[in-house]
Amino acid sequence: xxxxxxxxxxxxxxxxxxxxxxxxxxxxxxxxxxxxxxxxxxxxxxxxxxxxxxxxxxxxxxxxxxxxxxxxxxxxxxxxxxxxxxxxxxxxxxxxxxxxxxxxxxxxxxxxxxxxxxxxxxxxxxxxxxxxxxxxxxxxxxxxxxxxxxxxxxxxxxxxxxxxxxxxxxxxxxxxxxxxxxxxxxxxxxxxxxxxxxxxxxxxxxxxxxxxxxxxxxxxxxxxxxxxxxxxxxxxxxxxxxxxxxxxxxxxxxxxxxxxxxxxxxxxxxxxxxxxxxxxxxxxxxxxxxxxxxxxxxxxxxxxxxxxxxxxxxxxxxxxxxx
Ligand SMILES: CCC[C@H](NC(C)=O)C(=O)O
Ligand SMILES: NC(=O)OP(=O)(O)O
Numbered sequence: 001x002x003x004x005x006x007x008x009x010x011x012x013x014x015x016x017x018x019x020x021x022x023x024x025x026x027x028x029x030x031x032x033x034x035x036x037x038x039x040x041x042x043x044x045x046x047x048x049x050x051x052x053x054x055x056x057x058x059x060x061x062x063x064x065x066x067x068x069x070x071x072x073x074x075x076x077x078x079x080x081x082x083x084x085x086x087x088x089x090x091x092x093x094x095x096x097x098x099x100x101x102x103x104x105x106x107x108x109x110x111x112x113x114x115x116x117x118x119x120x121x122x123x124x125x126x127x128x129x130x131x132x133x134x135x136x137x138x139x140x141x142x143x144x145x146x147x148x149x150x151x152x153x154x155x156x157x158x159x160x161x162x163x164x165x166x167x168x169x170x171x172x173x174x175x176x177x178x179x180x181x182x183x184x185x186x187x188x189x190x191x192x193x194x195x196x197x198x199x200x201x202x203x204x205x206x207x208x209x210x211x212x213x214x215x216x217x218x219x220x221x222x223x224x225x226x227x228x229x230x231x232x233x234x235x236x237x238x239x240x241x242x243x244x245x246x247x248x249x250x251x252x253x254x255x256x257x258x259x260x261x262x263x264x265x266x267x268x269x270x271x272x273x274x275x276x277x278x279x280x281x282x283x284x285x286x287x288x289x290x291x292x293x294x295x296x297x298x299x300x301x302x303x304x305x306x307x308x309x310x311x312x313x314x315x316x317x318x319x320x321x322x323x
Contacts, residue, residue, distance in 0.1 A: 001137075001315065001318035001319050001322075002137055002319070003131070003137045003138050003139070003319075004137075004138075004139045004140060004148055004149070004315045004318075004319070005127070005131070005138065005139075005140045005143065005146070005148065006140070006146050006148055006194070006197065007148060007151070007194075007197050007198050007201060009148075013155070013198070013201060013202065014166045014167060015166070016152070016314065016318070017155060017156065017159055017166045018166035018167065019314050019317070019318070020152070020156050020310050020311065020313075020314040021156065021159070021160070021166070023310055023313055023314050023317060024156070024307075024310040027060045027309075027310070027313065028060060030060075030061055030313075030317050031060075031061060031062035033061055033063075033317050033320045033321050034058065034060075034061025034062045034063030034316070034317075034320060035062055035063075037061075037063045037064070037105040037106075037320050037323065038063065038064040038065065038066065038103065038104040038105055039054070039058045039063050039064070039065045039066075039104060039105065039106045039108065039316060040065075040066055040068070040100055040101070040103060040104030040106070040107045040108065040136075041054055041055070041065065041066070041067045041068070041108040041141065042068050042070055042097075042100060042107065042108065042109050042110070042130070042141075043067070043068070043069050043070065043110045043141065044070045044071065044109075044110055044111045044112065044126070045110050045111070045112040045142075047110060047141065047142075048281075048282065049280075049281060049305050049308050050108075050110065050141045050142060050149065050150075050308065051067060053305075053308035053309045053311075053312050054108055054141065054149075054312045054316075055067065056309045056312075056313075057309050057310070057312035057313035057316055058312075058316065060309070060313050061313060061316055061317060061320065063105075063316065063320070066103065066104070068100065070096075074091070074096060075089075075090035075091040075096075076088055076089050076090050076091070077089060077091055077092070077093050077096055078090075078091065078092045078093065079093050079126070079129070081094075093129065093130070093133070094133055097130050097133035097134055098133055098134075098135065101133070101134040101135045101136045102135065104136060105136055105137075105320060105323055106136060106137050106138075106139060106316060106319050106320060107130075107134050107136050107137070107138050107139070108138075108139040108140075108141045109127065109130050109131075109138060109139070109140065109141055109143075110140075110141035110142050110143075111126040111127045111130065111142075111143055111144060112142065112144065112188055112190075113144035113145070113188050113190070115186055115188065115247060115252070115253035116252075116253060118249075118252040118253075121144040121145060122144070122145055122218070124143055124144055124145060126143075126144065127140065127143040127144060137319050139312075139315055139316070139319070142188075142190055142191075143190060144188065144190060145188075145189065145190050145193050145194075145218075146190050146193055146194040146197070147190045147191045147194045147280070148194055148198075149308065149311050149312055149315065150191055150194065150195075150280050150308070150311075151191075151194040151195050151197070151198040151199075152198070152311035152314070152315070153304060153305075153307040153308045153310070153311035154195060154198070154199075154242065154278065154280070154304060154307075155198055155199070155202065156307045156310060156311060157278065157300060157303055157304045157307050158174065158176060158205070158240055158278075160303075160307075161240070161276055161300060161303070162174045162239060162240075164204055170204045173204060173205060173206040174204060174205050174206065174239050174240065175205075175206045175208070175237055175238050175239045175240070175273065176199055176205050176206070176207050176208070176238070176239065176240045176242065177207075177208045177209075177210060177234050177235055177238040177240070177241050177242065177272075177275075178192060178195055178196065178199075178207070178208070178209045178210070178242040178243075178244065179209075179210045179211070179231055179234065179235070179241060179242070179243050179244075179262070179264065180192075180210065180211035180212060180215050180244070180245065180246065180262060181243045181244065181245050181262050181263060181264060181287075181288040181289065182245060182258065182261075182262050182263060182287055182288065183245030183255075183284055183287060183288060184284065184287065186247035186253055186254065186255050187245050187246055187247055188246065188247070189217055189218070189246045189247070189249055191244050191246070191280050192209070192217055192221075192244050192246050193217055193218065193221040194221075195242060195244070196209060196217060196221045196222045196225055197221045199225070200221075200222065200223060200224035200225045201224070206226075207224070207225045207226065208225060208226040208227075208228055208234050208238075209222055209225050209226070209227055209228070210227075210228040210229065210230070210231050210233075210234035210235075211227075211229070212229065212256065212258050212260075212262065213229055214248055214250055214251060214256045215246065215248055215249075215250075215256065216249065216250060217246070217249055218249055231260075231262060231268070232268065232271055235268055235269075235271045235272055235275070236271050236272070237272065237273045238271075238272040238273060238275040239272070239273055239275050239276070240275055240276050240278055241264065241268075241269065241272060241275050241276070241277050241278065242278045242279070243264045243277065243278070243279050243283075243288055243289055244279065244280065244288075245284075245288060263286070263287065263288065263289065263290060264277065264288065264289040264290065264293055265289075265290045265292065265293065266290065266292045266293055266296070266298070269293055269298050275298070276298060276299070276300045277289065277293050277294070277298050277299045277300065277301070278299075278300060278301060278304050279301050279304075280304070281301055281304075281305055283301070
């Protein structure tokens with residue numbers, strides 16, 4: 001593996017899933033791969049799970065790890081090429097990334113979208129600038145439009161909980177429904193784009209996206225998914241319900257008021273096939289999902305968050321094993 005920025009960097013999803021399940025079963029068996037190696041993590045935006053699971057994954061491989069909160073721990077960075085830096089910015093992103101990539105063997109980067117200029121975000125201007133400046137392989141810790149480490153962890157979780165074994169033909173497809181849910185802020189489309197990109201490609205899953213009109217995701221990510229607008233209808237017989245808020249792609253970055261309540265409640269989960277509730281976290285309780293769901297064994301969000309260790313550890317392993 002040369003980099004991990006999207007599902008397209010994965011040669012064979014089933015093979016990678018098999019490796020992840022093997023690593024999870026024996027998490028300290030690959031320490032040769034991480035020995036004397038360093039994983040660098042740069043965050044341009046906040047994080048709990050991605051930060052801590054990536055550190056834990058590095059430790060499991062006996063790799064060293066450093067973390068930098070860009071702009072907070074570092075000098076104030078100038079992003080614009082050609083800038084005359086006689087203002088408040090003290091260091092250009094060019095030197096900063098070149099230096100940081102000299103201090104590690106793999107570079108993880110988180111760059112959220114601004115949600116103002118759709119072209120800028122969907123061309124991944126910031127993430128690709130960093131990737132272009134790095135002298136080592138880059139791993140996405142969530143970019144403007146994708147979150148592959150989260151999606152890979154979601155795949156591991158659904159495989160485990162549904163009893164899917166990589167390489168084996170499954171008798172019945174697993175029904176996975178990603179549902180839009182409300183949120184007081186306007187959030188990126190990265191998590192749902194990435195989830196849709198991965199699960200539209202997995203042949204043992206029957207994948208549906210349900211959202212209000214005006215919240216359709218970019219079709220390049222949902223190609224192959226069933227698109228629905230009636231949440232109750234879509235949830236019927238679901239085995240897994242993946243809830244997430246996202247702002248409008250069409251009316252970029254906007255929050256469109258809804259007359260129906262899209263919050264996931266136990267009443268809605270009762271429409272499913274004893275379905276399990278998933279969310280990448282952080283989650284707004286009693287806005288996105290009711291306490292009664294999160295606090296019941298219907299929810300597997302902690303198992304899902306735990307699998308972030310093994311999605312990261314597998315990706316770092318696959319990149320470092322060739323170095
Ligand atoms: C993992 C999720 C990160 C981010 N969530 C928030 C609250 O900004 C998002 O929705 O992309
Ligand atoms: N799910 C996830 O990536 O969480 P953080 O934003 O806390 O890293």
